[in-house]
Amino acid sequence: MFQTIIFDLDGVITDTANFHFKAWQSLAEKLGVYLTEDFNEHLKGVDRTESLSRILSHGGLKHSFSKEELITFEEEKNNLYITLIDQVSPENILPGIEQLLNDLRSNNVKIGLASASRNAPKILQNLGLYDYFDTIVDPSKLKKGKPAPEIFETACQQLNIHPKDAIGIEDAYSGIQAINDSKMLSVGIGDLNILKDADYILNNTCLLTFDKLLEIWNNK
Ligand code: G6P
Ligand code: MG
Secondary structure, rough: OOOOEEEEEEOOOOOOOHHHHHHHHHHHOOOOOOOOHHHHOOOOOOOOHHHHHHHHHHHOOOOOHHHHHHHHHHHHHHHHHHHHOOOHHHHEEEHHHHHHHHHHHHOEEEEEOOOOOOOHHHHHHOOOOOHHHHEEOOHHHHHOOOOOOOHHHHHHHHHHOHHHHHEEOOOOHHHHHHHOOOOOOEEEEEEEEEEEOEEEOOOOHOOHHHHHHHHHOOOO
C-alpha cells in the first residue's frame, strides 16, 4: 500500500486560489495590466516571483522594473493576500478533506505538504489542520519550484519514504508535472483538460476518499 500522501494546499485542501488571484489582480490593475479569470490557471502552483514575472510578461512589462521595484510589488501583493487569508477558518476546508486526513492517520499513512506558498503553515493553522501534517516542505529552501519535482522529492525525503510508495495530490498543471517527474503516483483534482497528464483525475475533493485512493493504488 502507499505509505504517504503528499498534498498541495491551494485548490486541494482549501480554495485560496481565488484570494491569490484577487491580490494579484489588484496589483496588476495598478500597473495597468488587466487579468481575466482564465489567466489564473497560469499562476496556480507557481511561486511568487514567477507569478509576478508571468503577469508582467502578459502585460508587456517584462523588462520595465528594477529588482527593488519587483520586490516591492511582491510584498504589496503578499500584504493584501495576508489580510484575505485572515478570514480563513475551518469552514473553508474543502469537502471530504478532514475525513480523508483522519482516515490516513488511522491507517498509519504519513501526511505531507508540498505547497509553493510561504503562507501555508499559517493557512493550515487557520483551518485547524496543522497538527495532521507529519511534514511540511519549506518552499523558500528549494532551488526550483513547481513544475520541478524538487518539492515533492523533498517531502518524501523528509519522511524517509521512497517516491514510488507515495501519492501526490494537485489541482494545478505545474503541480502534476512536478509529481510525475518525482515518480510518485499523481492524482489531479479538477478539470480533465488542464490535468490530463495526471495518472488519475477526480472532479472534486468529495470524491477524494481513502477507499478511492486504495482503489487507484491497487489498479496502477
Ligand atoms: C501556491 C499558489 C500560487 C502561489 C504560490 C506562492 O502554489 O497556488 O498561486 O503564488 O503558492 O504563494 P505565497 O503565499 O508564498 O505567495
Ligand atoms: Mg494548488
